[in-house]
Amino acid sequence: MLPIDDPLQNHLLAALSADEYARISPHLESVPLPLGHVLYESGRELRHVYFPTDSIVSLLYVMLDGASAEVAVVGNEGIIGVALFMGGETMPNRAVVQSAGHAYRLPGQLLKQAFQDSIALQHLLLRYTQALLTQMAQTAVCNRHHSLDQQLCRWLLLSRDRLSSDELLMTQELIANMLGVRREGVTEAAGKLQEAGLIHYHRGRITVVDRAGLEARSCECYAVVKREYDRLLPEIADT
Amino acid sequence: MLPIDDPLQNHLLAALSADEYARISPHLESVPLPLGHVLYESGRELRHVYFPTDSIVSLLYVMLDGASAEVAVVGNEGIIGVALFMGGETMPNRAVVQSAGHAYRLPGQLLKQAFQDSIALQHLLLRYTQALLTQMAQTAVCNRHHSLDQQLCRWLLLSRDRLSSDELLMTQELIANMLGVRREGVTEAAGKLQEAGLIHYHRGRITVVDRAGLEARSCECYAVVKREYDRLLPEIADT
DNA sequence: CGCACTATGAGCGCTAGCGTACAGAACTTT
DNA sequence: AAAGTTCTGTACGCTAGCGCTCATAGTGCG
Numbered sequence: 001m002l003p004i005d006d007p008l009q010n011h012l013l014a015a016l017s018a019d020e021y022a023r024i025s026p027h028l029e030s031v032p033l034p035l036g037h038v039l040y041e042s043g044r045e046l047r048h049v050y051f052p053t054d055s056i057v058s059l060l061y062v063m064l065d066g067a068s069a070e071v072a073v074v075g076n077e078g079i080i081g082v083a084l085f086m087g088g089e090t091m092p093n094r095a096v097v098q099s100a101g102h103a104y105r106l107p108g109q110l111l112k113q114a115f116q117d118s119i120a121l122q123h124l125l126l127r128y129t130q131a132l133l134t135q136m137a138q139t140a141v142c143n144r145h146h147s148l149d150q151q152l153c154r155w156l157l158l159s160r161d162r163l164s165s166d167e168l169l170m171t172q173e174l175i176a177n178m179l180g181v182r183r184e185g186v187t188e189a190a191g192k193l194q195e196a197g198l199i200h201y202h203r204g205r206i207t208v209v210d211r212a213g214l215e216a217r218s219c220e221c222y223a224v225v226k227r228e229y230d231r232l233l234p235e236i237a238d239t
Numbered sequence: 240m241l242p243i244d245d246p247l248q249n250h251l252l253a254a255l256s257a258d259e260y261a262r263i264s265p266h267l268e269s270v271p272l273p274l275g276h277v278l279y280e281s282g283r284e285l286r287h288v289y290f291p292t293d294s295i296v297s298l299l300y301v302m303l304d305g306a307s308a309e310v311a312v313v314g315n316e317g318i319i320g321v322a323l324f325m326g327g328e329t330m331p332n333r334a335v336v337q338s339a340g341h342a343y344r345l346p347g348q349l350l351k352q353a354f355q356d357s358i359a360l361q362h363l364l365l366r367y368t369q370a371l372l373t374q375m376a377q378t379a380v381c382n383r384h385h386s387l388d389q390q391l392c393r394w395l396l397l398s399r400d401r402l403s404s405d406e407l408l409m410t411q412e413l414i415a416n417m418l419g420v421r422r423e424g425v426t427e428a429a430g431k432l433q434e435a436g437l438i439h440y441h442r443g444r445i446t447v448v449d450r451a452g453l454e455a456r457s458c459e460c461y462a463v464v465k466r467e468y469d470r471l472l473p474e475i476a477d478t
Numbered sequence: 479c480g481c482a483c484t485a486t487g488a489g490c491g492c493t494a495g496c497g498t499a500c501a502g503a504a505c506t507t508t
Numbered sequence: 509a510a511a512g513t514t515c516t517g518t519a520c521g522c523t524a525g526c527g528c529t530c531a532t533a534g535t536g537c538g
Contacts, residue, residue: 140379
């Protein structure tokens with residue numbers, strides 16, 4: 001059993017060879033990620049990349065009028081800050097902590113260097129980025145075609161997978177912000193799911209009771225994304 | 240003035256150094272891309288990558304029930320087949336010709352090799368991929384929050400930019416499929432735009448009359464995406 | 479214990495876009 | 509010229525989700 005806050009809880013870090021890991025591990029720094037904390041602000045310079053361990057971070061776009069929508073979610077399977085090794089340096093999305101926990105961060109320069117020096121790391125990060133690409137594409141599709149009910153199922157499953165726990169600490173208000181819908185809409189949809197015995201929730205604490213039921217009720221988007229993550233990053237498949 | 244069908248009409252190819260270009264140009268093969276042609280089918284093996292010159296290709300996800308939604312659009316600023324150098328080999332999106340024209344294709348193996356060998360090419364393609372990432376993210380946001388009117392404006396502008404021509408050959412039916420909406424909805428929205436004097440259309444031929452007007456009527460999504468493309472790929476800025 | 483705050487529930491009118499059906503107009507083929 | 513096909517316009521009832529408002533029930537704190 002790993003300690004509560006171990007870098008290797010992050011699957012990308014865990015997938016590194018002993019050599020690679022030895023090289024960067026001295027520079028890894030543990031940071032607590034409180035709920036709502038903004039890890040990265042749209043368009044800003046990226047100083048560090050973050051490897052979540054037991055936290056979840058949402059990438060969202062915030063519109064001029066303040067409304068927002070999540071475009072992807074990152075947990076211990078991934079990394080925040082792909083723009084660094086992709087060469088763009090910045091990106092137009094905010095990164096917000098959606099489920100409190102921890103992450104390890106690494107100075108951007110070090111990651112860039114490692115990316116150049118190690119083909120294996122490069123391949124790993126690029127495959128992760130492709131998975132992220134798929135997640136974003138599927139979010140677009142889901143936003144277009146699927147009902148709030150279905151989207152909520154997808155979202156709960158994505159969160160559950162990334163925490164490896166059936167208990168999620170998040171209010172309906174927060175979920176509404178992520179999905180870019182009304183809070184009341186989430187209340188209603190969540191009510192139906194509870195009615196159906198798939199989840200149980202109470203004041204900011206959601207428990208997934210029937211995971212298979214959620215999958216059945218979700219749209220295909222969840223499965224498509226999960227399949228791509230599993231295919232592209234076999235080293236992380238566990239849930 | 241470039242000849243009608245010159246590889247250098249593709250901005251990525253044009254951005255290569257003389258050396259790099261000399262190395263791959265013997266393997267470039269011109270292919271005509273008729274309207275509706277499926278360049279790549281979801282999940283299939285990728286034999287070639289395609290560099291559009293005077294055509295536009297849509298990446299779309301096709302759902303189990305047959306409904307579809309575009310997740311990104313690629314023209315002469317880009318390349319079809321990022322999954323090859325990203326390491327995933329396949330992706331869950333179909334690539335369909337949305338505006339007829341031509342592209343140059345290159346055997347996948349050759350591109351992979353070139354990607355490994357040339358840092359400059361690598362950086363170029365990764366920056367392009369990041370721009371694509373932004374486009375997908377913004378599509379997700381747009382699908383969530385913006386009206387069909389606004390989305391149509393965005394879409395017309397994206398197409399116009401990629402053709403460098405005010406005349407687009409596409410039916411409302413086609414546009415509806417891309418946007419993932421009803422054909423009647425497009426008829427109505429396009430009617431309003433024509434009413435307002437921004438476009439003129441007639442049986443599959445749309446003319447952008449007032450480009451600035453379209454931008455003003457579009458949501459911020461168009462501008463966000465355009466700004467990122469211009470920033471990440473300065474060598475392509477022309478429109 | 480009482481008070482303030484936070485999370486959830488519920489109601490109501492409104493609108494965008496859907497599904498469907500049909501009609502006319504323009505272009506193509508014979 | 510006639511017939512068929514493709515594209516566009518119009519209409520109508522329907523539903524999901526919005527914006528808003530207010531009520532209730534837990535929770536934490538002085």
